[in-house]
Amino acid sequence: MLLDLNAYVGHWPFQQFRITTCEKLLGKMNEYGADVSVVSSLHGLFYKNVQSANEELIEELGSNRRFRDRFIPFAVINPTYGAWREDFETCTTKLGMKGLRLYPKYHNYKLDEPNLIELVKRARDRGLPVAFKIRMVDSRTTSWMDIPYIFESPQQEWDLKDVMPIIRAVPDAKYIILNIANSMVLSPEDQALLLKTDFIFDTSGKSINNLAGQIKTYGKTKFAWGTHSPILDYLTGLLRVESLRPTEADAATKELIRSGNAKRMIGI
Amino acid sequence: MKATPINRRKFVTNTALSAMGLMLGQKLLGAAAETEPARGSYDLMKEVLKYRKIDTHTHANPNNFSTVIDTADRLGIQKMVLVNHAYPPWGGMDVYRAINDGIIAAVKKYPDRFLGYFTLNPTFPKESLEEMKRCLDQGLVGCKVYTEVKISDPLYNPIIEKCIEHKLIVHVHSECDGYFRRMWDIKIAPNASLPEDYVIAARRYPEAIFEYAHIGTGNDFEWACKVLTGTPNIYVNAGASDNEEPLIDTVLKYFDEDKIFFASDGSYYQSIGKILASRATDAQRRKIFSENYINMMKKGGRHVA
Ligand SMILES: [Zn+2]
Numbered sequence: 001m002l003l004d005l006n007a008y009v010g011h012w013p014f015q016q017f018r019i020t021t022c023e024k025l026l027g028k029m030n031e032y033g034a035d036v037s038v039v040s041s042l043h044g045l046f047y048k049n050v051q052s053a054n055e056e057l058i059e060e061l062g063s064n065r066r067f068r069d070r071f072i073p074f075a076v077i078n079p080t081y082g083a084w085r086e087d088f089e090t091c092t093t094k095l096g097m098k099g100l101r102l103y104p105k106y107h108n109y110k111l112d113e114p115n116l117i118e119l120v121k122r123a124r125d126r127g128l129p130v131a132f133k134i135r136m137v138d139s140r141t142t143s144w145m146d147i148p149y150i151f152e153s154p155q156q157e158w159d160l161k162d163v164m165p166i167i168r169a170v171p172d173a174k175y176i177i178l179n180i181a182n183s184m185v186l187s188p189e190d191q192a193l194l195l196k197t198d199f200i201f202d203t204s205g206k207s208i209n210n211l212a213g214q215i216k217t218y219g220k221t222k223f224a225w226g227t228h229s230p231i232l233d234y235l236t237g238l239l240r241v242e243s244l245r246p247t248e249a250d251a252a253t254k255e256l257i258r259s260g261n262a263k264r265m266i267g268i
Numbered sequence: 269m270k271a272t273p274i275n276r277r278k279f280v281t282n283t284a285l286s287a288m289g290l291m292l293g294q295k296l297l298g299a300a301a302e303t304e305p306a307r308g309s310y311d312l313m314k315e316v317l318k319y320r321k322i323d324t325h326t327h328a329n330p331n332n333f334s335t336v337i338d339t340a341d342r343l344g345i346q347k348m349v350l351v352n353h354a355y356p357p358w359g360g361m362d363v364y365r366a367i368n369d370g371i372i373a374a375v376k377k378y379p380d381r382f383l384g385y386f387t388l389n390p391t392f393p394k395e396s397l398e399e400m401k402r403c404l405d406q407g408l409v410g411c412k413v414y415t416e417v418k419i420s421d422p423l424y425n426p427i428i429e430k431c432i433e434h435k436l437i438v439h440v441h442s443e444c445d446g447y448f449r450r451m452w453d454i455k456i457a458p459n460a461s462l463p464e465d466y467v468i469a470a471r472r473y474p475e476a477i478f479e480y481a482h483i484g485t486g487n488d489f490e491w492a493c494k495v496l497t498g499t500p501n502i503y504v505n506a507g508a509s510d511n512e513e514p515l516i517d518t519v520l521k522y523f524d525e526d527k528i529f530f531a532s533d534g535s536y537y538q539s540i541g542k543i544l545a546s547r548a549t550d551a552q553r554r555k556i557f558s559e560n561y562i563n564m565m566k567k568g569g570r571h572v573a
């Protein structure tokens with residue numbers, strides 16, 4: 001089975017991307033043999049009230065029987081916006097969303113924000129994974145309207161270490177870290193903490209440049225195929241997995257990365 | 269990649285999506301086409317290894333030659349063009365000679381795997397032309413400069429003229445205007461060559477061949493395509509770390525399909541993944557992965573494969 005842990009449905013406000021609907025994404029999945037995609041709303045992270053985007057996504061997923069068993073919806077929650085606790089409840093119970101994708105940089109809060117810590121604890125208590133993106137796009141190609149986390153500027157793009165404050169605050173939650181770009185170097189304390197944490201990196205990011213070696217460092221259960229579609233091309237994340245030699249990843253390990261690790265974390 | 273068939277029924281019972289779909293989307297069910305098209309069977313590594321590949325822009329040094337060659341073997345890359353260059357503060361010509369000595373040694377050590385370009389500093393005109401001659405005598409086959417001066421700077425003219433004489437491609441690190449460059453990068457690399465600078469140089473020397481480096485990485489590929497299109501002596505390589513989904517198809521829309529090169533710039537997975545995931549035809553993929561470069565080099569009397 002092939003499961004994409006890092007896909008979106010929707011538009012990016014600053015640039016034309018093409019795989020914008022469930023129908024188009026399903027077409028790509030069928031073309032390349034992907035069975036299931038974890039999706040959230042792409043443009044929704046720009047809505048003040050992100051819950052409208054969660055509802056739009058669910059409506060689109062419900063619009064065709066063929067979508068039903070091919071997509072797993074994740075909710076976008078902004079824990080600094082009004083009634084976010086109710087949104088969390090609605091998404092994770094009534095709407096059947098299986099995890100969260102959170103955007104501290106786009107929603108303008110820090111990782112020690114008390115509401116974030118409360119939200120992650122609520123997710124933990126429900127057994128739901130919480131996903132953070134290292135970045136959405138390369139800041140060097142960014143729009144003047146996009147967030148001011150810019151390469152070569154005083155406020156850099158995120159590195160892996162920038163996710164660590166929330167892991168330190170809630171070490172027993174389940175984390176998904178998507179589109180790993182930039183440095184993966186951590187302090188010895190954080191590295192030890194991360195290795196004890198239940199987390200997954202998806203394979204879409206440019207820092208997954210030596211998956212065989214990275215499996216040795218982090219373990220074979222810590223990676224899952226992801227595309228970062230529609231922003232990045234559909235195959236690079238998969239190429240990192242499929243080009244592993246049998247001596248680097250046996251058939252069982254590859255199957256874990258293709259779907260097993262993500263299935264376990266999502267609980268399906 | 270071989271996709272294991274999913275037990276669809278089992279999966280449905282395991283996901284809450286069906287219940288949710290019934291709840292919110294029920295009214296819409298039945299409205300659209302609901303027959304599942306046939307699923308493709310796609311073998312990614314078979315596709316990867318199907319194409320002969322020449323990586324027209326990469327960097328390596330003695331510390332990582334074996335790693336780079338191992339990655340190339342993994343991904344079916346037969347040959348790689350080394351384009352190492354100096355970094356600011358640039359230093360004197362001795363710095364450039366040392367870099368070029370490293371490239372010459374690499375090509376001598378791995379003649380089946382590496383081709384080499386020399387690097388120069390156009391602010392040392394006389395020494396640069398002497399260095400060019402030395403490197404050509406040692407078997408290097410192209411010229412690569414970083415951001416020492418803009419490609420449109422008159423200081424570059426004698427080098428372009430020598431490249432024309434020796435039928436060498438003029439390859440320069442490229443960047444692109446935009447928010448990031450205006451706010452931050454212009455202070456760090458004021459002389460980086462932008463698409464507009466390439467067009468000035470290419471129109472000044474229509475008999476030269478220019479190669480715009482790593483389009484779409486660290487720069488806005490749509491901007492670059494729109495400015496560079498229609499200048500027939502500008503080729504482009506699609507290398508480096510950014511692999512935005514529409515990149516290759518956009519380049520194919522704006523460039524002659526015979527003038528696009530495959531290149532990694534050290535980002536091997538992205539550089540292949542974005543071509544395979546594009547709508548390029550099989551013939552276009554063959555051209556991009558190797559044939560275009562082989563043909564371009566043949567025009568200069570160089571047989572690289
Ligand atoms: Zn460059």
Ligand SMILES: [Zn+2]
Nearest residue numbers: 325326327533
């Ligand atoms: Zn380079």
